[in-house]
Amino acid sequence: MPKQFPLIQTKIVDFFKIQRRPAFAAAEPPEGKKRKRKAASALVVSKKKSRKLLPFTPSEDPGRRLTQMASLATALTATGAVFSNDLTYVPGMAPRSANQSALEAGGMQVLPREDAETLSLCKRMMEQGEWPPLLVVFDPVEGTRQALMMIVCNFLDRFTVEADRHIKDLTIITEYVGDVDYLRNREHDDGDSMMTLLSAALPSKSLVICPDKRSNIARFINGINNHTPEGRKKQNLKCVRFAIDGECHCLLVANRDISKGERLYYDYNGDEHEYPTHHFV
């Protein structure tokens, strides 16, 4: 069981560097109660393609939002990562100038201006503590099943994410973030959360997102088992890459209505099929 992050507003505000607002300040609960690589699709072929993305709708109860934030802080702390809600460029890895959507083999779809504004709105809301209605849950039962089914078991692979209120189809859940690095530097990386960012025509220019040191909720979302019909039925998110201002980004978006309490799942294998999911429950 991971050590629970304290449900104390000041600590949570500091952890996520929230710009405090009066409405959020009122949220204080009473004292005392207190070598795998994922791939998104670069091109969406869907009947929904002309429809607009929606911003997430935070839970109305500020105390509930605090609980949701504490659940993410618990998971990040347990995995030794710090919170970041944007792609990060660290010296020694790929520079920001390497992230050019024009290099994508076959081209990358551009996020329409209105949808890019919706994504910015989601990020601004988070900076003010208007959090997506998501809970990171620690599941010892699923964790044990995971552990038994995996040949190599990672003790920490026990977090999953669930909806904490109804979420509508096409809602932006989160951007997939972390340190951006060249794929060639990570060929032998045994992290299980690496995501393709740029699949370049010239392989030496391909980029991956590595969320092990800096990340947000995206890296705790589980994947479907690609080999069973039950697995496919669980999928409620789509992972898609888009160009925004000439740079690649990877978004997780609801691909159907999601009920409160439902766990979130997406397909770890988009354009590529490099992530083994035979053992996924």
Ligand SMILES: C[S@@+](CC[C@H](N)C(=O)[O-])C[C@H]1O[C@@H](n2cnc3c(N)ncnc32)[C@H](O)[C@@H]1O
């Ligand atoms: C990106 S992490 C997802 C979050 C992870 N459960 C954790 O606790 O950090 C990917 C890893 O989670 C586990 N995982 C993801 N989806 C799963 C599923 N449907 N069933 C079992 N394990 C899963 C696998 O160990 C996988 O390598």
